[in-house]
Structure formats: C-alpha cells, structure tokens
Amino acid sequence: MTDETNSNELENTGLDRYQETMEEFLSAADVRVVYGEPIQHNDTTIIPTAEILCGLGFAVGSGSGTDTGHNPDNPSVGKGSGGGGGGRILSRPVAVVVASPEGVRVEPVFDVTKVALAGLTALGFMVGMTFRMSSKRRALTSVED
C-alpha cells in the first residue's frame, strides 16, 4: 500500500513537472519567434517572417500485478511505471517585410515545391476517381451482358 502511494506521488510529481514544462513551452511562443532579426542592406532593411507550429505531448503510467499461477501460497507481486514524451517544431517562411526610403511593403514568399506537390496530389485524386468510376461502369456493363 505504501509502495503504491509512493508510486502515485512520484507519478503526480512527474505529471506536474511535465505540465509546468508544457505551460512554459506555450508561453514561450510569442511574436519574437515569428519575426527574424532585421537585415540591413544599403538603404533597405529586410525583416523575415515565418510561421512556427510546435507540438508537445507526454504520458506516464504505472501498474502492478500479482502472479498466483506458479505458487498460490506465496504469490509474486510486480509493479512498474514508465513515461515518455515528444515534440516537434515546424517552421516555414511566409513573407519578408521590406523597408526602404520609398516605403514599407510586405513581399510574400511563394513556395513552388509545396504548390507543385499540392497540384500533383489534386491531379492524382481526380485521375484516380475518374478511373475508379470508369472501371465500375465497365464492370456493371459486363455483368449486364
């Protein structure tokens, strides 16, 4: 009973620490991570901007069991606990802010590779669906014949 209580306390302490870490992680996400350091070039200043997506997750667990199969008079008791977590940060350039003596403008960043991949995916979906429908129709016609 005492061991179980200690295990639960340990688990709760671990969970609290993870929760604190998660809250710190969420509060660290602010405007400074989106806008980069200004880059000076002659009269022009460029500020890069990026989209940041970050995720974090974790879990802990514990369990115990009693084995009476081998020796019913003296059952063996076992317990264990474990935990794990992980996270990922994705970053993608979105635009650059260009400040020159003529004025300030926002120039978008166009990612051709991503757009091409999306286009190929959409095209593949359309072609696949069309073939699927044609083969179904052909199968129905042959059954009717």
Place this chain on the structure above:
Amino acid sequence: MPMIEREIQSGEALQVGNYEITPQAQLYRIRIPGCRAALAWNRPHAVIVRNEDGSEEVLPVRDVTREVIWSILAGGLLGTLLIMLMKRAR
C-alpha cells in the same frame, strides 16, 4: 484553461529610417483535453507602419503559398465532383 486560445501579440516597435514598424503575430494555443498535449501555432499577422507625419498604415501579412495550396485542393475536389456529376448525367 480554454481548449483553443487565440491571441494577437504586438512586438517591440522598430525604427527603420523614417518609419516605425510594429510587428504583430497571431498565436493559437491548443490544449487537447484528456491528454497532456499542446500545440502552438504562431504566424505573422500584420505590420503596423507609422510614418513620420504620424499616420498609421496596417499591412497584412498574407500567406500566398497556403492560399494557393487550399485553392488547388478545393479545385481538385470540385473538379472530381463535376466529373462524377457529368458521368452520372450521361
């Protein structure tokens, strides 16, 4: 704590030549209930430019890549639906 939290944050103003630039970011904090997981999505929202005469201009930061990708995917879905309807009508 809310499950989805949206916030517009303003950064420190930056003096560039005659302009004062204040960056703004849009932040989404997503906490998944029932499990200890969180997601933070941070993206540039707009840039507020203050000219030397004191006038302010808000320049929105558009994510052209995302707009084009969603348009292509929506077009693909719509195209498939149209092909299906046309084949059924025949």
